[in-house]
Amino acid sequence: MERKRIERLLADVAAGKVSVAAAIARLRDLPFRDMGFAKVDHHRALRTGMPEVILCQGKTLAQVRAIVRAQRRHGETVLGTRASREMLRGVRRAFRGVTVNELGRCFIVGAGRRALRRPPVVIAAAGTADLPVAEEAACTLASMGQASERLYDVGVAGIHRLFAHRDTLAKASVVIAIAGMEGALPSVVAGLVSCPVIGVPTSVGYGAHLGGLVPLFAMLNSCSAGLTVVNIDNGFGAAVAAALIARGR
Numbered sequence: 001m002e003r004k005r006i007e008r009l010l011a012d013v014a015a016g017k018v019s020v021a022a023a024i025a026r027l028r029d030l031p032f033r034d035m036g037f038a039k040v041d042h043h044r045a046l047r048t049g050m051p052e053v054i055l056c057q058g059k060t061l062a063q064v065r066a067i068v069r070a071q072r073r074h075g076e077t078v079l080g081t082r083a084s085r086e087m088l089r090g091v092r093r094a095f096r097g098v099t100v101n102e103l104g105r106c107f108i109v110g111a112g113r114r115a116l117r118r119p120p121v122v123i124a125a126a127g128t129a130d131l132p133v134a135e136e137a138a139c140t141l142a143s144m145g146q147a148s149e150r151l152y153d154v155g156v157a158g159i160h161r162l163f164a165h166r167d168t169l170a171k172a173s174v175v176i177a178i179a180g181m182e183g184a185l186p187s188v189v190a191g192l193v194s195c196p197v198i199g200v201p202t203s204v205g206y207g208a209h210l211g212g213l214v215p216l217f218a219m220l221n222s223c224s225a226g227l228t229v230v231n232i233d234n235g236f237g238a239a240v241a242a243a244l245i246a247r248g249r
Contacts, residue, residue, distance in 0.1 A: 051076040056083040104135025116147035122172035126155030126179035136235035180204030183215025190224035
């Protein structure tokens with residue numbers, strides 16, 4: 001359950017609008033609900049500011065739908081990641097108000113039309129092949145209520161494409177720089193901006209690219225200050241860190 005909902009519930013109890021028994025009934029699943037196949041952590045939003053996220057990979061559609069229902073009963077915004085097309089279609093059929101990002105393999109249930117926090121997190125992706133990771137980051141930011149701006153296909157092979165967006169980069173609260181191949185983009189970006197930069201290596205590349213290890217090692221060995229790095233293809237992790245930085249936590 002999210003903090004604001006508990007605050008409203010306690011205020012209603014204090015005002016006599018909700019009975020103690022009714023309040024206890026609404027809180028009965030805290031800190032978690034044991035569903036047998038999963039223990040849904042309804043306390044996580046209170047601890048971290050973000051509800052538990054569903055990693056759909058390896059789960060059945062029935063399991064994902066059950067978890068979504070449990071979270072929605074607590075008024076939580078639900079983010080599902082690494083969802084197949086079949087999973088996305090199944091979730092969309094089962095629930096109202098679902099936002100689906102097929103390229104990012106994500107869905108959001110319950111975000112509504114809330115205003116997004118600014119200044120934005122800028123997502124800079126080196127190549128079109130990196131877009132699934134970039135869109136996973138964008139979907140995650142949206143679920144957290146954080147505004148984002150996309151700069152796509154701005155890799156170092158045509159570095160003038162990146163320089164054309166200097167004004168956008170200068171206004172960013174955080175930049176998520178995503179690259180495969182030799183992983184040079186985050187180092188370049190970190191040398192241009194005064195905000196934190198989060199590098200995301202991707203498993204995109206030829207030959208001795210080693211499934212993303214080459215850009216990972218390149219980013220970890222960057223000489224640019226202010227650059228931190230997450231794991232290979234981890235757009236979700238980069239976005240969560242960026243949103244927390246942007247909100248000043």
